[in-house]
Amino acid sequence: MGIILLFYKYISIEYPKRLLKWQQKICTDLGLKGRIILGHEGINGTVGGSTENIQRYKTIMHAHELFTDIIFKESEGSADHFPQLSIVVRDEIVRLGISPEIISAQNAGVHLKPSDSHNLITSNPDDLLILDARNKVESDVGAFEGAIKPPIKHFRELPAFIDAHKDIFKDKQVLMYCTGGIRCERASSYIKQITQAKEVYQMEGGIHSYVEQYPEGYFRGKNYVFDGRIAVRINADILGHCLLCNTSCDDYTNCINALCNKHFICCQACMTNYNNTCSSICQNLVIHKQTTLRPPIKIENAISNHSEKK
Numbered sequence: 001m002g003i004i005l006l007f008y009k010y011i012s013i014e015y016p017k018r019l020l021k022w023q024q025k026i027c028t029d030l031g032l033k034g035r036i037i038l039g040h041e042g043i044n045g046t047v048g049g050s051t052e053n054i055q056r057y058k059t060i061m062h063a064h065e066l067f068t069d070i071i072f073k074e075s076e077g078s079a080d081h082f083p084q085l086s087i088v089v090r091d092e093i094v095r096l097g098i099s100p101e102i103i104s105a106q107n108a109g110v111h112l113k114p115s116d117s118h119n120l121i122t123s124n125p126d127d128l129l130i131l132d133a134r135n136k137v138e139s140d141v142g143a144f145e146g147a148i149k150p151p152i153k154h155f156r157e158l159p160a161f162i163d164a165h166k167d168i169f170k171d172k173q174v175l176m177y178c179t180g181g182i183r184c185e186r187a188s189s190y191i192k193q194i195t196q197a198k199e200v201y202q203m204e205g206g207i208h209s210y211v212e213q214y215p216e217g218y219f220r221g222k223n224y225v226f227d228g229r230i231a232v233r234i235n236a237d238i239l240g241h242c243l244l245c246n247t248s249c250d251d252y253t254n255c256i257n258a259l260c261n262k263h264f265i266c267c268q269a270c271m272t273n274y275n276n277t278c279s280s281i282c283q284n285l286v287i288h289k290q291t292t293l294r295p296p297i298k299i300e301n302a303i304s305n306h307s308e309k310k
Contacts, residue, residue, distance in 0.1 A: 003054040004034075004077030004227065006208060007061075010042040010105035016089045019043070023087050026176070027075055030057055033082035034227070035141065037093045041100040043056060043067070044093035044182055046227065048079045053057040057157045071209045073180055081228035096186050099154030109176065109188030109200035109267040114210040117203045120175060121145075121218050127171060132157060133187045134224070137263060141231055141240045141250040142207070144177060159190055169195035176254030177203040179223065222250050244270040257282040271276060 013019060015036040023036055027047060032054070034047030046056070054074075061067045092100060112120065120128065121144070130147040132139045148168070150161040162169070174197045176184045184202035192200050203210060207223050209233045221239040222231035230252050240250035242265055251263040251269040255278040262278045277283040 001076055002050040004046065004048040004050060004075050004081060005054055006073040006075070006180045008042065008068055009067060009182065009186060010093075011066055013038065013040055013042060013066065015038060020087050021039045023309070024085075026057060026060055027085050027087070030054075031079060032057060032078040034303040035082070036087045037088070038089050039091060039093045039100075041105065043070075046082075047085075048077045048081050048227065050078070050188050057286065063203040065176055071205070073205060073227075075208070075232065077227065077229060092093040094182050094186075095154075095156050095184075096159065096190070098159060098186075100186070100188070103186050103190050105189060107189040107192060108109045108185045109174070109192060111204040112175070112201045112205050114213045117175060117177075117201070117210060118217055120173075120201070125173065127173050129168065129172040129174050131174055131176045131191075133176050133183045137252075138179070138224035140265065141252070142219065142223050142238065142278050144233065145218045145220060147177075150156050155187075158183075158187055162187075162191060163195065166195050169197040171196065171198050173198055173202065174200045176201065177206055179206050179225065180208050183205040204273055240265045242267040242270055244274060255279075255282050259285075 019038050029048055030053040032047045032049040034045065035084055036043065036045040036047065045052055049057070058072055061070060094101060121130070130144050132143055132147045132149045134157060135153060136149070136151050150158060152158055170189060174191060176188050178184050181202065181204060182282055183208070188200045189204045190196055207219055210217065211219055211223060216235055218235040219234060221235070222233050224231045232251070238248045238250045242249040243249065244266060247267045251265065252263060253266050253271060253276065255262040255264065256276045258277060260282050265279050274280070274283050275286060277286055
C-alpha cells in the first residue's frame with residue numbers, strides 16, 4: 001500500500017506545456033499513476049504511488065517556485081488504483097464550462113477551515129444554505145446533512161442549476177463544498193457574480209479535510225473519489241439505494257453490457273440476479289450475446305457424443 005495525493009492550485013502558468021513535460025518526467029521516474037490537468041489558470045492533480053516516491057514528488061513540487069505552498073491531501077492507496085498516467089493541458093483545470101477569464105478563482109468565496117465550517121453548521125442560522133457542488137452520482141452515496149444536492153450529471157451543468165434557482169440564494173449565507181475544494185473555487189465566484197447571496201463560503205479542503213477532523217460530523221455516508229476505490233466509507237450511514245430493487249445500498253458497479261456500461265448503485269443480490277447488468281434488457285442482451293458467441297460444435301465430436309449416448 002502507498003499514498004494517493006489530491007492537490008490543486010490556481011496560479012498563472014505562462015507555458016503549461018513546458019510543465020506538462022516536466023510532470024511527465026517526474027511521475028514516470030517515480031512510477032506514479034493518475035491524472036494531472038494543467039492550464040494557464042493552474043494545476044489539478046490526483047496521483048498514486050509508493051509512500052517513498054510520493055514523498056519525493058511532494059519535495060520536488062515544493063521546490064518549484066510556482067508550487068512552494070501547494071497543499072497536498074493524502075489518503076491510503078497506490079498507483080494500482082489508476083489505470084495509467086494521464087497528463088494533459090486544457091483551457092480549464094476543472095470544467096465549469098465558462099472561460100476562466102469570465103469567472104475566475106481570484107473572486108472565489110471566503111475559505112472556511114473545517115472547524116469553522118463545522119461550527120457554522122452547528123450554529124444553524126436561519127439564513128444558512130449548504131450547497132453540494134458535486135454531481136448526483138457523488139451526492140447519492142454521501143452528503144452533508146440538509147445540503148441542497150443539484151441533480152446534475154456533470155460539473156459544467158452547475159451554472160445552469162444556479163441560474164434556475166437564483167431566488168434561493170438571495171440574502172443567504174451559502175456554504176459550498178466538494179471533494180477536495182477545487183470545484184468550489186470558481187463555482188463560488190459564479191454564485192457571487194450572479195446571485196444576491198449575503199455571503200459565500202467554501203469549505204477549505206472540501207469533504208476530504210472535513211472528515212479527517214470530523215468522521216462522525218455532519219457529512220454522512222461515503223466520499224466518492226475518482227480512482228479505483230470508487231468511494232471511501234466515512235461512517236456507517238447508507239444514503240443510496242439499489243437501482244433495481246430500491247434496497248438501501250451504496251456500492252457502485254458498472255453494467256457489463258459494453259454498449260451500456262452504466263455506472264449505478266446495486267446490491268449484491270441484484271448483481272447476482274441480473275448477472276452484473278443494470279436491467280433485464282441488458283441482462284437478456286448479454287445472455288443472447290454469450291449464446292451466439294459459443295464456438296460451433298465440430299461434426300466429428302457431435303457424432304462421437306451421439307454414439308456414446310446410445
